[in-house]
Amino acid sequence: MDVRTLCLGLLTRSEASGYEIKKAFQSGLSHFYDASFGSIYPALSRLTEEGLVTCKEEPQDKRPDKKVYRITPAGRLAFIDALGRPPGHDRIRSDFLATILFADLLSPRQIAGLIDGRLTETRSLLAELREQAKEETRAAGDRFVIAYGIAVLEAEVTFLEERRHVIEGAALLGRAPGSAAAD
Amino acid sequence: MDVRTLCLGLLTRSEASGYEIKKAFQSGLSHFYDASFGSIYPALSRLTEEGLVTCKEEPQDKRPDKKVYRITPAGRLAFIDALGRPPGHDRIRSDFLATILFADLLSPRQIAGLIDGRLTETRSLLAELREQAKEETRAAGDRFVIAYGIAVLEAEVTFLEERRHVIEGAALLGRAPGSAAAD
DNA sequence: CGCATTCTATATTGGCTCGATATATGACGA
DNA sequence: TCGTCATATATCGAGCCAATATAGAATGCG
Numbered sequence: 001m002d003v004r005t006l007c008l009g010l011l012t013r014s015e016a017s018g019y020e021i022k023k024a025f026q027s028g029l030s031h032f033y034d035a036s037f038g039s040i041y042p043a044l045s046r047l048t049e050e051g052l053v054t055c056k057e058e059p060q061d062k063r064p065d066k067k068v069y070r071i072t073p074a075g076r077l078a079f080i081d082a083l084g085r086p087p088g089h090d091r092i093r094s095d096f097l098a099t100i101l102f103a104d105l106l107s108p109r110q111i112a113g114l115i116d117g118r119l120t121e122t123r124s125l126l127a128e129l130r131e132q133a134k135e136e137t138r139a140a141g142d143r144f145v146i147a148y149g150i151a152v153l154e155a156e157v158t159f160l161e162e163r164r165h166v167i168e169g170a171a172l173l174g175r176a177p178g179s180a181a182a183d
Numbered sequence: 184m185d186v187r188t189l190c191l192g193l194l195t196r197s198e199a200s201g202y203e204i205k206k207a208f209q210s211g212l213s214h215f216y217d218a219s220f221g222s223i224y225p226a227l228s229r230l231t232e233e234g235l236v237t238c239k240e241e242p243q244d245k246r247p248d249k250k251v252y253r254i255t256p257a258g259r260l261a262f263i264d265a266l267g268r269p270p271g272h273d274r275i276r277s278d279f280l281a282t283i284l285f286a287d288l289l290s291p292r293q294i295a296g297l298i299d300g301r302l303t304e305t306r307s308l309l310a311e312l313r314e315q316a317k318e319e320t321r322a323a324g325d326r327f328v329i330a331y332g333i334a335v336l337e338a339e340v341t342f343l344e345e346r347r348h349v350i351e352g353a354a355l356l357g358r359a360p361g362s363a364a365a366d
Numbered sequence: 367c368g369c370a371t372t373c374t375a376t377a378t379t380g381g382c383t384c385g386a387t388a389t390a391t392g393a394c395g396a
Numbered sequence: 397t398c399g400t401c402a403t404a405t406a407t408c409g410a411g412c413c414a415a416t417a418t419a420g421a422a423t424g425c426g
Contacts, residue, residue, distance in 0.1 A: 001278040002411070009285050019375050032280045036413050041377060066375065080288055086300065087278030091384095095184040095270030097215045097331065102192050103324040105263055117269065140353030141286040147349075148280065148342055155338030159331055166330075170323030185382070202404050222383050224406060249404065274413090 001087065003035045004043040008079045011053055011071040013139070018044055018067065028132055028142065031125060031149050044069055052078050103167050115164050119157060126153045184270065186218040187226040191254065191262045194236055196322070198253040201227050211315055211325060214308060214332045227252055235261050286350050298347050302340060309336045 010016065010024050018040050025035050044067075047053040052075030058066045071079075096118050103111055132138070133146050193199065193207050201223050208218050227250075230236045235258030241249040254262075279301050286294055312333050316326065 001281050004411095006281060009281070012285070012288065017375075018377095029284070032275045032277045034274065034276075034413090036415095037375095037377075038379085038414075039412050042411095079285075083282055083285055083288060084293065087282050087297070089304075090279065091217065091276040092215045093274040094215045096273065097328050098184050098189060098192070099266055099270050100331075101212070101322075101324040101328050102195070102262075102266055103327065104322055105195065105266060110267065114270070121272075139284075139287055140350060141284040144286065144346070144350040144353075145280050145284050147346065148283075148339075151338050151342040152335055155334050156331075159334040163327070163330065167323060167327040170327075187382095200404075201406095217384090219384050220404095220406075221385075221408085225382090 001082070002043075003039040004046060005079065005082045006033065006035065007040060007043050008047060008052060008071065008075055008082075011069055012076060012079055015068050015070040017069065028138075028146065031129065032145065047075065051075075100167065103170060108168050111168050112164075115160055115168070119160055122153055122157055122160075126150065126157065129153065184265070185226075186222040187229060188262065188265050189216065189218065190223060190226050191230060191235060191258055191265075194252055194254040195259060195262055198251050200249050200251055202249075211321075211329065214312065215328065230258065234258075283350065286353060291351050294351050295347075298343055298351070302343055305336055305340055305343075309333060309340065312336065 007021055010021055016024070018037070021040055021044075022035070022037060025033070025040075044053065044055070048055050048069070051072060053069045053071050056068045056070065058068055096114070099106075099114060100111075106114075129146050129150050133143065133150065138146070190204055193204055199207070201220070204223055204227075205218070205220060208216070208223075227236065227238070231238050231252070234255060236252045236254050239251045239253065241251055279297070282289075282297060283294075289297075312329050315321070316329050316333065321329070
């Protein structure tokens with residue numbers, strides 16, 4: 001599922017400009033999928049070429065033209081076809097976990113700071129998702145995905161709160177007084 | 184934290200060839216970070232150019248030469264410096280959730296199949312991580328990250344088991360008998 | 367009032383990364 | 397013998413992100 005397909009999916013719900021699609025990614029999808037202008041605009045151009053969406057230019061007063069994209073029947077079919085294919089594996093890239101992996105090279109203070117920052121960030125995202133969960137205008141899929149995100153983030157917070165002492169302590173053990181670093 | 188930096192990190196633990204680094208990514212890191220040959224080999228070349236690792240070619244009988252990389256003191260410093268910088272946000276790309284988002288375009292049967300597949304996959308990954316958790320040779324960081332992964336995956340399984348009926352039922356409501364699709 | 371920031375809106379570029387593919391050989395089982 | 401898997405390196409096209417450019421309006425702040 002590339003950005004192109006996902007744009008098509010968002011357009012099954014309502015017409016939108018590239019800018020609005022980017023906003024849709026940021027509010028509510030960004031916790032499990034994101035996309036940048038650098039992929040959205042070319043995607044919309046290609047979808048237009050392929051006849052899966054149409055583009056209506058709305059000249060605005062004192063603003064750049066707004067290009068409003070609308071899905072075509074062919075586009076709707078193509079998207080439903082894409083949904084039917086088995087989804088690929090999740091791809092996760094977590095700088096936080098990659099850093100924690102090398103906790104033995106960090107000071108306990110650094111590790112504590114890292115985890116504090118992560119907890120703050122995660123709780124903030126959690127609060128945001130809980131707000132979104134209240135919005136009753138959301139589609140059923142949206143609400144399920146939001147609830148999924150909340151469940152996962154809650155597990156992360158609980159894990160960090162309960163287990164952080166394990167990794168914070170480990171950093172001390174790896175640096176017994178007087179011991180030289182390997183190599 | 185790019186692949187280049189992560190390769191450097193793995194080399195702080197032991198010397199390795201590109202192939203072995205790829206294996207390290209696949210066993211134990213792949214659930215939160217992955218890398219392909221297409222990024223590992225160029226990364227190692229660049230690290231060598233920059234003097235952060237050295238490369239020793241081991242000509243093998245009847246095999247391609249094995250290029251064994253070893254980190255330099257400068258490389259170790261550069262990596263520890265990189266660890267000190269605040270980590271970027273997690274980037275997640277989940278085809279599964281992207282598909283679920285549009286559950287109202289799928290049949291209940293499709294949704295059930297999707298969730299069954301996801302549960303099977305997640306339980307399998309969970310079993311793998313639980314095996315890895317038993318390995319006592321792992322570094323403290325490894326064990327923490329594995330435990331983190333287990334906590335998250337358990338939450339996902341629980342959520343899907345308890346809430347799948349919500350989304351499976353929603354697909355029916357969106358398709359009341361005789362109702363025409365919007366548009 | 368002036369200045370900076372933010373928002374709307376589109377677009378491009380460099381560089382990173384993935385997935386597929388190519389090459390070469392050994393081992394193992396059917 | 398034939399296919400497949402493992403070892404081992406490497407490249408290429410395509411996809412994608414972060415940064416940047418452009419440009420006017422609105423908003424905030426002192």
